[in-house]
Amino acid sequence: MADPIPAWSRMCTRYPGECSVDLSEPAIVPLTPAIWKLLVSVNRRVNHTIRPRADREHWGVEDHWDFPYDGFGDCEDYQLLKRRLLVRAGLPARALRMTVVIDEHASGHAVMLVRTDQGDYVLDNRRSEVLPWYKTTYIYVKREGDYGAGWVSTREMVSPIGVASHL
Structure with missing residues (x-):
C-alpha cells in the first residue's frame, strides 16, 4: 500500500464517486481494436482540447486535482x-488507474494507466501516442489501488531512460 497524493484525497472529498472502487467491475479490459481506437481517440482529443496551465497559476495552490471545466x-x-470520457464510453473505471511518475527532468507527473489483457498502457498529456508503460521515459511511483481508497507502490516499474517533451 501507498499513501494517496494529498490533492487526490481533497478531490475525492469533492467528487466521492470519482474515487470509489466498484469491485464488481473488471480490473483489466480486453484490448480489442475498438477499445484501442477509443483510447487513442480520447487521448488525442483531450490533449488537443485542454490548454496547459500549472496549478499555481490556475488555482493559486501548488497541487490541485480537478476537471478542466474552463479548458485549462x-x-x-x-x-x-x-x-471520465472513457467511463462514459463504457470502460470500467477500475481498469483506469491514475498514476504518479517521475519524468526525465526528475519532476512529478501524472498519467493514466489503462490495465489491459495485453499489459498496461499509458495515456499522457505529453504525447498523442498511447504507449505500453515500459516504452515511456518514466519511473513509476504509485497508482490507485484496485480494491479501495488506498494506492499501491509501483517502484518496481522502471521504464527505459529517454527524452520526451517537457510540459
Whole structure:
C-alpha cells in the first residue's frame, strides 16, 4: 500500500464517486481494436482540447486535482477528464488507474494507466501516442489501488531512460 497524493484525497472529498472502487467491475479490459481506437481517440482529443496551465497559476495552490471545466489544466486534470470520457464510453473505471511518475527532468507527473489483457498502457498529456508503460521515459511511483481508497507502490516499474517533451 501507498499513501494517496494529498490533492487526490481533497478531490475525492469533492467528487466521492470519482474515487470509489466498484469491485464488481473488471480490473483489466480486453484490448480489442475498438477499445484501442477509443483510447487513442480520447487521448488525442483531450490533449488537443485542454490548454496547459500549472496549478499555481490556475488555482493559486501548488497541487490541485480537478476537471478542466474552463479548458485549462495540468497533467492530472487531463487524465481525470480522459478517465471520465472513457467511463462514459463504457470502460470500467477500475481498469483506469491514475498514476504518479517521475519524468526525465526528475519532476512529478501524472498519467493514466489503462490495465489491459495485453499489459498496461499509458495515456499522457505529453504525447498523442498511447504507449505500453515500459516504452515511456518514466519511473513509476504509485497508482490507485484496485480494491479501495488506498494506492499501491509501483517502484518496481522502471521504464527505459529517454527524452520526451517537457510540459
